[in-house]
Amino acid sequence: MLSESSAAVVAATLPAVQAHGEAITGRFYQRMFDAHPELLNIFNRSNQATGQQKAALAAAVVAYAEHLTGGSSVPWGPILDRIAHKHASLGITATQYTIVGRHLLTAVGEVLGDAVTPEVAAAWDEVYWLLACELIAREARLYTVAEVPENGSVWREWRVVERTQETPDVVSFTLAPADGGPVPGFTPGQYVSVAVNLDAGRGQQIRQYSLSGRPGAAHWRITVKRVRGTAGAPDGLVSTVLHEQVAVGDTLRLSPPFGEVSAIGDGGPLLLVSAGIGLTPAMSALAHLAASDPERPVALVHADRAGAAHALRDELPGLQEGLPNLSVRLWYEDAAGGELAGLKAEIDDGLVDPELIPLAPGAHVHLCGPVPFMALVRGGLLRRGVPTERIAYEVFGPGMLRD
Ligand SMILES: Cc1cc2nc3c(=O)[nH]c(=O)nc-3n(C[C@H](O)[C@H](O)[C@H](O)COP(=O)(O)OP(=O)(O)OC[C@H]3O[C@@H](n4cnc5c(N)ncnc54)[C@H](O)[C@@H]3O)c2cc1C
Numbered sequence: 001m002l003s004e005s006s007a008a009v010v011a012a013t014l015p016a017v018q019a020h021g022e023a024i025t026g027r028f029y030q031r032m033f034d035a036h037p038e039l040l041n042i043f044n045r046s047n048q049a050t051g052q053q054k055a056a057l058a059a060a061v062v063a064y065a066e067h068l069t070g071g072s073s074v075p076w077g078p079i080l081d082r083i084a085h086k087h088a089s090l091g092i093t094a095t096q097y098t099i100v101g102r103h104l105l106t107a108v109g110e111v112l113g114d115a116v117t118p119e120v121a122a123a124w125d126e127v128y129w130l131l132a133c134e135l136i137a138r139e140a141r142l143y144t145v146a147e148v149p150e151n152g153s154v155w156r157e158w159r160v161v162e163r164t165q166e167t168p169d170v171v172s173f174t175l176a177p178a179d180g181g182p183v184p185g186f187t188p189g190q191y192v193s194v195a196v197n198l199d200a201g202r203g204q205q206i207r208q209y210s211l212s213g214r215p216g217a218a219h220w221r222i223t224v225k226r227v228r229g230t231a232g233a234p235d236g237l238v239s240t241v242l243h244e245q246v247a248v249g250d251t252l253r254l255s256p257p258f259g260e261v262s263a264i265g266d267g268g269p270l271l272l273v274s275a276g277i278g279l280t281p282a283m284s285a286l287a288h289l290a291a292s293d294p295e296r297p298v299a300l301v302h303a304d305r306a307g308a309a310h311a312l313r314d315e316l317p318g319l320q321e322g323l324p325n326l327s328v329r330l331w332y333e334d335a336a337g338g339e340l341a342g343l344k345a346e347i348d349d350g351l352v353d354p355e356l357i358p359l360a361p362g363a364h365v366h367l368c369g370p371v372p373f374m375a376l377v378r379g380g381l382l383r384r385g386v387p388t389e390r391i392a393y394e395v396f397g398p399g400m401l402r403d
C-alpha cells in the first residue's frame with residue numbers, strides 16, 4: 001500500500017504526469033538506451049519505431065498510481081500476470097528494474113522540472129517500487145517453476161529438426177533441445193520467446209511464438225507467419241530471419257514456455273475462435289485434447305483469407321478423427337476451392353459473423369487473432385450472454401482488449 005503522505009502527493013501530481021506522458025516516455029527511453037545500449041537487444045525495436053505500445057511501461061506505472069490512489073477500479077491481477085509472463089519470457093532480471101526505475105524517475109524530473117520537489121520524487125519512487133516488487137515477485141515464481149537456475153539465463157539452444165512450409169507465408173519449425181535434455185511441458189496457449197541475431201552486427205531481437213504442437217510430444221513446434229512491410233514500412237525483423245535464414249540443423253535460442261492464457265479452459269464445452277496465424281494456440285489445444293480428453297465437445301471457428309492461406313489445415317481431418325465431438329466452421333474471405341478432402345466443416349464466404357458462431361451453453365471461449373477481429377467476436381459473444389470471465393484471449397503483440 002502507498003503511504004498516506006505519498007498518496008496525497010501522487011494524486012496531486014498525477015494529472016501533470018499524465019499530461020506529459022509522451023514526453024516522459026521519450027526522454028526515458030533515450031536516457032536508458034544511451035546509458036545501457038545493451039538493452040536495445042531486449043526491447044522490441046519495431047515497437048519503438050512505430051511508437052506502438054512504446055509507452056506501455058510508463059503508462060502502466062501511471063495507471064498503477066491511479067489504482068493506488070483510488071482513481072480506478074481496474075483489477076490488476078490479470079495485468080500483472082500478463083506483464084510478468086512477458087518479462088519472464090524475455091529473461092528480465094531484478095537488477096534491470098533498478099536501471100528502469102532510475103531512468104524513468106529522472107525523466108519525470110527532467111520533463112516536469114521544478115514541480116518535482118524531493119517530496120514528489122519520493123512519492124513516485126514509492127509507486128514505481130510497489131509495482132516493481134509485485135512484478136519481481138511474480139517473475140521470481142515463474143523462473144522457479146520453469147527451473148531457470150538462480151542468476152542463470154532463460155535461454156537454451158534448440159535444434160531445428162524439421163522445417164515445413166505450411167503456406168507461402170507460413171513456416172513451421174520442429175525443435176529439439178540441442179543438449180539432448182528433456183523437453184519441458186507446457187499448457188496449450190503458452191508461448192516461447194525466440195532470440196535471433198540480426199545481420200551486419202545489428203544486434204539481437206526477441207519475439208514470442210505460441211507453441212503450435214502437442215504438449216508432451218518429443219519435440220516443440222512453432223509456426224511463424226512472415227511479416228512483410230507494407231506502404232514503405234520495413235519487413236518484420238525476426239520473422240524474416242526465421243523464414244530466410246533458418247534451416248534444418250540450425251539452432252535457435254528459446255526461452256522456457258510462459259503465458260498466462262490457457263487455450264483449453266477448465267473442462268466442459270470449448271469454443272476456439274481464431275483468425276490467420278492466431279490459430280497456433282488452438283492447434284496445440286486440439287492436439288492436446290485429442291490425446292487427453294477426446295470426448296470433450298469442441299467447436300473450432302477459424303477465419304482466413306482463403307483455404308490456401310489457412311496454415312496447418314491439413315491436420316484438421318486427423319484431429320477430427322481423434323476428437324469425435326469436434327465441429328469446424330470456417331470463414332474464408334474467398335471460399336472458392338476452400339474444401340478439403342476428409343474435413344467435415346461448414347465453410348462460409350466473407351467475414352466472420354459473431355451471431356453465427358456455434359455456442360454451447362457454458363462454453364469456455366479462447367480467442368486469438370488481430371485485435372479488431374477479437375474485439376468484434378468478443379463483443380458479439382458478450383451480447384449473446386457469455387460472461388466476460390469465460391472469454392480468454394491472446395494478443396500477438398503488446399496490450400490487452402478494452403471493454
Ligand atoms: C504471446 C504472443 C504469441 C505469438 N505467437 C505467434 C505465432 O504463433 N506465430 C506468429 O507468426 N507470430 C506470433 N506472434 C507475433 C510475433 O511475436 C511477432 O510479433 C511477429 O512475428 C512479427 O515480428 P517481426 O520481428 O517479424 O516483425 P517486427 O520487426 O516486429 O515488425 C512488426 C511490424 O512493425 C512494422 N514496422 C517496423 N518498423 C517500422 C517503421 N520504422 N515504420 C513503420 N512500420 C514499422 C513492420 O513493417 C511490421 O509490420 C506472437 C506474439 C505474441 C506476443
Ligand code: HEM
Pocket residue numbers: 039042043044045047048053056057058060061082083086087090092093096097098100128131132135397398399400
Ligand atoms: C515497474 C516496472 C515495469 C513496468 C510497469 C513494465 C510494464 C510493461 C508492460 C505493460 C509491457 C507490455 C506487456 C504486454 O502487454 O505485452 C512490458 C513489456 C516489456 N517490458 Fe516491461 N515493465 C517494467 C519493467 C521492465 C524492465 C525492468 C525491463 C527490462 C529492462 C522491461 C522490459 C520490457 C520488454 C523488453 C517488454 C516487451 C515489449 C517491448 O520489447 O517493447 N520492463 N513491460
